[in-house]
Amino acid sequence: MPDTPPPGALDDATAAAITAAVDAGFDQQIAFLQELVRRPSIRGQEHLAQDLMFDAMAARGYAMDRWLTDPDDIRHHPGFSPVAVSYANAWNVVGTHRPRGTGGRSLILNGHIDVVPTGPTDMWTYPPFEARIEGDWMYGRGAGDMKCGVVANLFALDALRRAGVQPAGTVHLQTVSEEESTGNGALSTLVRGYTADGVLVSEPTGLRSVRATLGVQWFQLKVRGYPVHVAIAGEGANAIEAAMGLVTALNPNGPDRGTE
Ligand SMILES: [Zn+2]
Structure with a gap:
């Protein structure tokens, strides 16, 4: 035909x-x-x-x-x-x-x-x-x-x-x-x-046509610490240190996600 x-x-x-x-x-x-x-x-x-x-x-x-x-x-x-x-x-x-x-x-x-x-x-x-x-x-x-x-x-x-x-x-x-x-x-x-x-x-996509994309997500986290005098720092809570664990857990390229 x-x-x-x-x-x-x-x-x-x-x-x-x-x-x-x-x-x-x-x-x-x-x-x-x-x-x-x-x-x-x-x-x-x-x-x-x-x-x-x-x-x-x-x-x-x-x-x-x-x-x-x-x-x-x-x-x-x-x-x-x-x-x-x-x-x-x-x-x-x-x-x-x-x-x-x-x-x-x-x-x-x-x-x-x-x-x-x-x-x-x-x-x-x-x-x-x-x-x-x-x-x-x-x-x-x-x-x-x-x-x-x-x-x-x-x-x-x-x-x-x-x-x-x-x-x-x-x-x-x-x-x-x-x-x-x-x-x-x-x-x-x-x-x-x-x-x-x-x-x-006409975004650059390595010359492939892309019909759908993931997009991005934006969010904010607030981490509350507990301030104390430096002499008794162990009795307080450091918000930055607490946030470090969250950052690691949320990082899609981080070590915790590599084996999924
Ligand atoms: Zn672009």
Whole structure:
């Protein structure tokens, strides 16, 4: 029986044209990634990187939306995580491709713009926001996690355009803040009304597709001690010493968990 492609599937020639269009734009994609990595978007500085993303999407003609994550807007949602920091620069940006016709399935291409802190810079081979390229590798905080994914989303649509095709359904290109600690930025897009038939988050996962993930759990423990004079320390209780046992027991990588 001949292989019949499902309705709406790409024919080989179109698929090849799209792949060629990705290649044709790749140098430009890497240059844009470099510019994005050079805008340090650790918490509190997300706006500079988001400005670049906003301008890039607007220049391509997408319908634009930008807002600050407001904890009061998302507090009611079961996906909400407690907010322990300022969201003064926790901007989210969405650019929307609107299709010519109706009937196509919609898609969200999502990525986060925030990056984790650099840690001690003297432990870096190159300055963390230089975005230096050596061979086929770019060194920089956030280059892999996940500005390359954010830029890939943007340039994937460029490649379609270059190949002379476009998505038949609505596509929302999203860059969100506050992923590294909570996920409240992505939640904010959902609460704002952005949904789709499918969502692709272009996180680095070793080039494997991941359909579900464990997520994170945050909790606080309070350990109460019993203060006494140092001369009779044995009659008191040291909260830090008591906590050490708890830390060991709760550490998923600790020795107590290794044999399970
Ligand atoms: Zn990430």
